[in-house]
Amino acid sequence: MSERGATVYEILRHVRPLVLNSARVVEASLRADGVSVGMRAVLEMLAEQGPMTVPDIADRLDLARQGIQRHVNDLAGLGWVESRINPAHRRSVLIATTPAGAELFARIREGELSRLDRMAAECTSEEITTALRVLAALSRDVRAEVRT
Amino acid sequence: MSERGATVYEILRHVRPLVLNSARVVEASLRADGVSVGMRAVLEMLAEQGPMTVPDIADRLDLARQGIQRHVNDLAGLGWVESRINPAHRRSVLIATTPAGAELFARIREGELSRLDRMAAECTSEEITTALRVLAALSRDVRAEVRT
DNA sequence: TCGGACATGACAACAATGATGTCATATCCA
DNA sequence: TGGATATGACATCATTGTTGTCATGTCCGA
Numbered sequence: 356m357s358e359r360g361a362t363v364y365e366i367l368r369h370v371r372p373l374v375l376n377s378a379r380v381v382e383a384s385l386r387a388d389g390v391s392v393g394m395r396a397v398l399e400m401l402a403e404q405g406p407m408t409v410p411d412i413a414d415r416l417d418l419a420r421q422g423i424q425r426h427v428n429d430l431a432g433l434g435w436v437e438s439r440i441n442p443a444h445r446r447s448v449l450i451a452t453t454p455a456g457a458e459l460f461a462r463i464r465e466g467e468l469s470r471l472d473r474m475a476a477e478c479t480s481e482e483i484t485t486a487l488r489v490l491a492a493l494s495r496d497v498r499a500e501v502r503t
Numbered sequence: 504m505s506e507r508g509a510t511v512y513e514i515l516r517h518v519r520p521l522v523l524n525s526a527r528v529v530e531a532s533l534r535a536d537g538v539s540v541g542m543r544a545v546l547e548m549l550a551e552q553g554p555m556t557v558p559d560i561a562d563r564l565d566l567a568r569q570g571i572q573r574h575v576n577d578l579a580g581l582g583w584v585e586s587r588i589n590p591a592h593r594r595s596v597l598i599a600t601t602p603a604g605a606e607l608f609a610r611i612r613e614g615e616l617s618r619l620d621r622m623a624a625e626c627t628s629e630e631i632t633t634a635l636r637v638l639a640a641l642s643r644d645v646r647a648e649v650r651t
Numbered sequence: 652t653c654g655g656a657c658a659t660g661a662c663a664a665c666a667a668t669g670a671t672g673t674c675a676t677a678t679c680c681a
Numbered sequence: 682t683g684g685a686t687a688t689g690a691c692a693t694c695a696t697t698g699t700t701g702t703c704a705t706g707t708c709c710g711a
Contacts, residue, residue: 360620362631364612366638367525367619370518371544372565373642375698377515379649393668396519410688417520422669424689446677447688464512470648471515472508475640482633483510489634490514492623494521500618501527523669541697558659570698572660594706595659 363493384466388459389433395463397426398435398452402460406439406451417498435459511641532614536607537581543611545574546583546600550608554587554599565646583607 378392385395400412409427413420427450430436435456438448452460475483526540533543548560557575561568575598578584583604586596600608623631 357620359628359631360616362628362635363619363622364616366631366635367521368547369635369638369642370522370525373515373638373645374518374522375565376642376645376649377518380645391667399516408688417523418668419670420688421671421690421692425668428690444678444688468508468512471511472505474511474644474648475637476644478637478640480507480510482637483507483514485630486634486637487510487514487517489623489626489630490517490521490638492626494517494524496622496624497521497524497528500622501524539696556659566697567699568659569662569700573697576661592659592707 366493380470381467384463393422394426394430397423397430398456398460401436401450401452402457406449408441408447408449410447412450430456514641528618529615532611541570542574542578545571545578546604546608549584549598549600550605554597556589556595556597558595560598578604
């Protein structure tokens with residue numbers, strides 16, 4: 356068995372607790388605004404990529420459109436996102452952050468970034484950049500494997 | 504805002520879909536044996552670290568002991584793990600893989616490793632090792648943040 | 652040695668979320 | 682134009698993480 360595959364295996368062993376623990380860390384600030392981690396992911400997508408339809412968000416987050424629709428409906432109920440007429444499609448509306456929603460996400464992101472600055476202090480900027488490249492490649496290939 | 508923190512943020516953005524997609528990939532082989540991803544994690548811990556108590560497994564997986572107890576009970580019902588008398592504690596039994604359970608996990612792991620060999624082919628062995636180091640440090644620090 | 656703090660297994664209930672299915676209608680393409 | 686597909690709305694279910702309770706066993710300090 357190749358050493359490479361075994362190292363990738365070790366990486367994947369770390370990501371599950373990492374996702375759980377990072378969700379736990381941001382959970383408190385999110386609850387104060389009535390936002391769940393799923394809703395936060397939708398808000399992030401809209402804030403960074405601009406308005407898009409529900410199926411578009413679902414595709415980019417690798418989730419079913421039905422689940423995203425729930426998050427969008429919840430976010431709309433809270434006033435963080437709103438629908439806009441889609442010039443290219445009468446039935447499928449565009450979802451966009453409201454000014455308040457954009458502000459909320461900026462606040463959330465700022466708080467998270469300030470914590471992340473203190474993480475993995477022993478690693479250099481170059482190592483972290485390398486890790487990002489590896490993670491992105493791995494994520495891309497595993498994603499492709501799903502669609503096999 | 505530091506570039507470092509932003510890069511770590513990008514890493515964390517990748518891990519959530521990665522966890523979901525990797526779970527989807529291994530899901531099929533697991534279902535054939537009646538094993539869920541949670542049960543697989545417990546089986547992995549016991550196969551690699553040896554017999555331990557339910558609270559021990561929970562601590563190492565960053566999960567509540569109640570959830571682990573469910574997985575252990577399910578695994579025991581399927582004959583993949585069994586309890587042994589704990590010489591150091593009358594009430595808290597040791598959980599261990601059965602020979603069949605150890606064999607099952609070895610089979611699962613072998614299948615997963617063979618897939619992983621083809622992942623992130625553009626990355627060198629050194630880059631993957633660096634990524635593992637960064638992930639481990641990040642995971643450790645985020646875990647510590649939870650307990651704040 | 653005793654007593655209180657803590658650990659453990661068993662059981663229960665709940666919330667978030669991912670998966671799946673259906674249906675009416677709109678859209679798109681051959 | 683007509684059939685295939687996309688979309689929103691609604692519904693259901695399984696997995697799993699979280700939390701709480703209770704009886705009993707264990708451990709440590711006074």
